[in-house]
Amino acid sequence: MSLQYKIVPVTPFQQNCSIVWCDETHQAAIIDPGGDIQQLQQVVEELGVNVTQLLLTHGHLDHVGGTAPLAQILNVPIIGPQRDDEFWLQGLPRQSEMFGFPLTEPFAPTQWLNDGDIVKVGNQTLQVFHTPGHTPGHVIFYSADAQVAFVGDVLFKGGIGRTDFPQGDHPTLVNSIKTKLWPLGNEVTFVPGHGPLSTFGHERVTNPFVADEMPLY
Numbered sequence: 212m213s214l215q216y217k218i219v220p221v222t223p224f225q226q227n228c229s230i231v232w233c234d235e236t237h238q239a240a241i242i243d244p245g246g247d248i249q250q251l252q253q254v255v256e257e258l259g260v261n262v263t264q265l266l267l268t269h270g271h272l273d274h275v276g277g278t279a280p281l282a283q284i285l286n287v288p289i290i291g292p293q294r295d296d297e298f299w300l301q302g303l304p305r306q307s308e309m310f311g312f313p314l315t316e317p318f319a320p321t322q323w324l325n326d327g328d329i330v331k332v333g334n335q336t337l338q339v340f341h342t343p344g345h346t347p348g349h350v351i352f353y354s355a356d357a358q359v360a361f362v363g364d365v366l367f368k369g370g371i372g373r374t375d376f377p378q379g380d381h382p383t384l385v386n387s388i389k390t391k392l393w394p395l396g397n398e399v400t401f402v403p404g405h406g407p408l409s410t411f412g413h414e415r416v417t418n419p420f421v422a423d424e425m426p427l428y
Contacts, residue, residue, distance in 0.1 A: 214357040221247040224273040233333025268363030270299025288321035296348025344384020345372030368409035
């Protein structure tokens, strides 16, 4: 019994939307359905899983653009992010204009998330960590069982999230990575919002933005 996942890049920004499911119950969640919802529905059908919720790491358009219509089609709740990203969700029409996306209406999630919350996917558990910096209400989802974390735009292979958007903050982001992600363990694989997967251990050694300080001898 374990958590399974499939990554489906969506939107012109090639955002890593993740379909995660419990292989015992076949219950599933979709993390960050940013768009291309017909493609997502097709993959869900191919996997033979039953989506029971949509999970959001943060309020940026390329991560949430397909959420409201997909929630309506599937008749499922929208869970997350943390409430400090409400202004991003309310500002979706402006984001659509800025990035040349089709008009995306504002929406509110069914439930906001907080640090320490738990999300159940079938018999599997995802731990929620509040990781501000890229956006103030950003959260990540971590499966201790599968040793995998879905980190949105907090951390990338060789990079970290942008902090030049409204209410972004570089020192806050670095602190989130070092105090929330690193303690989960070097072996943990993470699925970033864009680009290839990596492990926390690899980034601690090689990532120029957050690599551990090398000891002086």
